[in-house]
Amino acid sequence: MALPWALAVLSLLPLLDARSLVCTNVTARPITNATLDRIAGKWFYVASSFRDAEFKKSAQEIETAFFYFAPNKTEGTIELREYLTIKDKCVYNFSYLNIQWENGTLSKYESGREHFAHLLLLEDPRTYIFAFHLEDEQNRGMSFYADTPEPTQGQMDEFYGVLACLGISKSEVMHTDWKKNQCEQLEKQHKEERRREEES
Numbered sequence: 257m258a259l260p261w262a263l264a265v266l267s268l269l270p271l272l273d274a275r276s277l278v279c280t281n282v283t284a285r286p287i288t289n290a291t292l293d294r295i296a297g298k299w300f301y302v303a304s305s306f307r308d309a310e311f312k313k314s315a316q317e318i319e320t321a322f323f324y325f326a327p328n329k330t331e332g333t334i335e336l337r338e339y340l341t342i343k344d345k346c347v348y349n350f351s352y353l354n355i356q357w358e359n360g361t362l363s364k365y366e367s368g369r370e371h372f373a374h375l376l377l378l379e380d381p382r383t384y385i386f387a388f389h390l391e392d393e394q395n396r397g398m399s400f401y402a403d404t405p406e407p408t409q410g411q412m413d414e415f416y417g418v419l420a421c422l423g424i425s426k427s428e429v430m431h432t433d434w435k436k437n438q439c440e441q442l443e444k445q446h447k448e449e450r451r452r453e454e455e456s
């Protein structure tokens with residue numbers, strides 16, 4: 257099943273094409289504690305673009321999604337709580353990601369394989385991108401996240417700029433539809449439960 261944060265397997269780098277100016281700032285950098293502070297918290301899955309047919313199909317099934325990252329710096333893991341809306345139903349998933357500090361990737365072990373995603377931080381700290389299969393033009397993909405379900409035009413343009421670096425056109429982008437979110441109730445319930453746990 258598709259994960260909004262990672263839908264493809266990624267092998268070793270060559271990173272983004274540095275020919276154009278807009279591309280020069282976009283490279284995967286090693287992950288540090290500061291990176292983790294920046295990505296901790298609640299995020300919305302906004303849009304993605306996948307060329308690999310299987311991953312594309314998975315991404316198409318996700319109507320909307322949001323999730324919480326809770327990094328553990330000493331352990332090198334990130335607790336992930338995902339709320340996906342698939343076929344008008346809320347699907348909740350709890351898992352852990354592994355951090356590869358040096359090569360700037362996060363990974364998840366699923367269906368007998370480790371899936372890697374490059375974390376690309378953007379100029380705007382309220383957004384970021386996961387990039388997949390960058391070395392493979394036929395299977396290249398990326399997904400875009402923001403701290404709001406409906407980012408500004410400026411934020412979207414930054415994402416489109418990175419897409420352009422990779423030679424992916426806007427027409428290949430799939431957008432999520434926040435109006436379809438079915439997870440409000442479940443999130444509220446979980447918040448209540450956590451609050452009660454903290455109190456007791």
Ligand SMILES: *[C@@H]1O[C@H](CO)[C@@H](O)[C@H](O)[C@H]1NC(C)=O
Nearest residue numbers: 257258259340347349351366
């Ligand atoms: C939830 O996570 C499990 C384990 O990682 C995975 O097998 C399953 O496909 C995931 N479900 C969704 C909807 O992502």
Ligand SMILES: *[C@@H]1O[C@H](CO)[C@@H](O)[C@H](O)[C@H]1NC(C)=O
Nearest residue numbers: 266267268269356359361372
């Ligand atoms: C990242 O580093 C880990 C070891 O820290 C290695 O197992 C993994 O294959 C590397 N992944 C990539 C995509 O370079």
Ligand SMILES: *[C@@H]1O[C@H](CO)[C@@H](O)[C@H](O)[C@H]1NC(C)=O
Nearest residue numbers: 276277278279280281282379
């Ligand atoms: C690259 O990053 C620097 C420093 O953050 C910034 O001043 C500059 O405008 C960026 N260039 C582009 C093309 O985004």
Ligand SMILES: *[C@@H]1O[C@H](CO)[C@@H](O)[C@H](O)[C@H]1NC(C)=O
Nearest residue numbers: 288289290292328329330331
């Ligand atoms: C990152 O944070 C952990 C936990 O707070 C700490 O043990 C570690 O020394 C920090 N690493 C760096 C490079 O500051």
Ligand SMILES: *[C@@H]1O[C@H](CO)[C@@H](O)[C@H](O)[C@H]1NC(C)=O
Nearest residue numbers: 326327328329330331332333
């Ligand atoms: C992080 O992981 C360590 C080692 O498993 C554990 O002792 C610690 O409580 C964890 N910290 C948080 C904030 O969950």
